[in-house]
Amino acid sequence: MPKGRPNTMNNYGVLLHELGLDEPLVTPLRERFLQPLMALLYPDCGGGWLDSHRAFVVKYAPGQDRELGCHYDNAELTLNVALGKAFTGGALYFGDLFQAPSTLAKPLEVEHVVAQGILHRGGQLHGARPLGAGERWNLVVWLRASAVRNHLCPMCCRKPDLVDDEGFGDGFTREEPPTVDVCALT
Ligand SMILES: O=C(O)CCC(=O)C(=O)O
Ligand SMILES: [Fe+2]
Numbered sequence: 001m002p003k004g005r006p007n008t009m010n011n012y013g014v015l016l017h018e019l020g021l022d023e024p025l026v027t028p029l030r031e032r033f034l035q036p037l038m039a040l041l042y043p044d045c046g047g048g049w050l051d052s053h054r055a056f057v058v059k060y061a062p063g064q065d066r067e068l069g070c071h072y073d074n075a076e077l078t079l080n081v082a083l084g085k086a087f088t089g090g091a092l093y094f095g096d097l098f099q100a101p102s103t104l105a106k107p108l109e110v111e112h113v114v115a116q117g118i119l120h121r122g123g124q125l126h127g128a129r130p131l132g133a134g135e136r137w138n139l140v141v142w143l144r145a146s147a148v149r150n151h152l153c154p155m156c157c158r159k160p161d162l163v164d165d166e167g168f169g170d171g172f173t174r175e176e177p178p179t180v181d182v183c184a185l186t
Helices: 022-041
Strands: 013-015 052-060 068-071 077-084 087-089 091-098 108-110 117-121 124-128 131-132 136-144
Touching: 022 052, 022 117, 022 136, 091 117, 117 124
Parallel strands: none
Antiparallel strands: 013 052, 052 136, 068 124, 077 117, 077 136, 087 131, 091 108, 091 124
């Protein structure tokens, strides 16, 4: 079975599409539940035009990954759900939007509550504090809107050069979604 890293930062975990869970689980979750919510909460980040995702579980444990450095996601929007198991530490912290850093001093720290999820902008700087005891598993869904990223890559802030890829690839498309007025996205 293919076993890719969940992302370029986490070494332990699994990609949900490798488990065959995109079609039966993550795509319906995105289309039926997340998109309507994100359209209301984050219309400025393409919340109403989500058309692909990269979904994975990250695992933190003693002797494996223990923390995650401050970063922004390759996503317009992100869902992060605490799955368990029993653990201490590992809180998420949030700072500025990476595109608009300010002098704000103290990051916002959010403790995990198992079975609850956090929604945030992909461009919001964030990371995870070191794990104390136990094992932490979180489901992370990077939500992508080609209407936004086709014009502005969230990683390099430029118009992307495209190469063909399998599945959702990195969420860019060669053809524009016909109904989107990108001027309305700002
Ligand atoms: O450790 C976590 O729960 C955060 C993971 C995360 O930010 C990411 O995978 O992009
Ligand atoms: Fe992240």
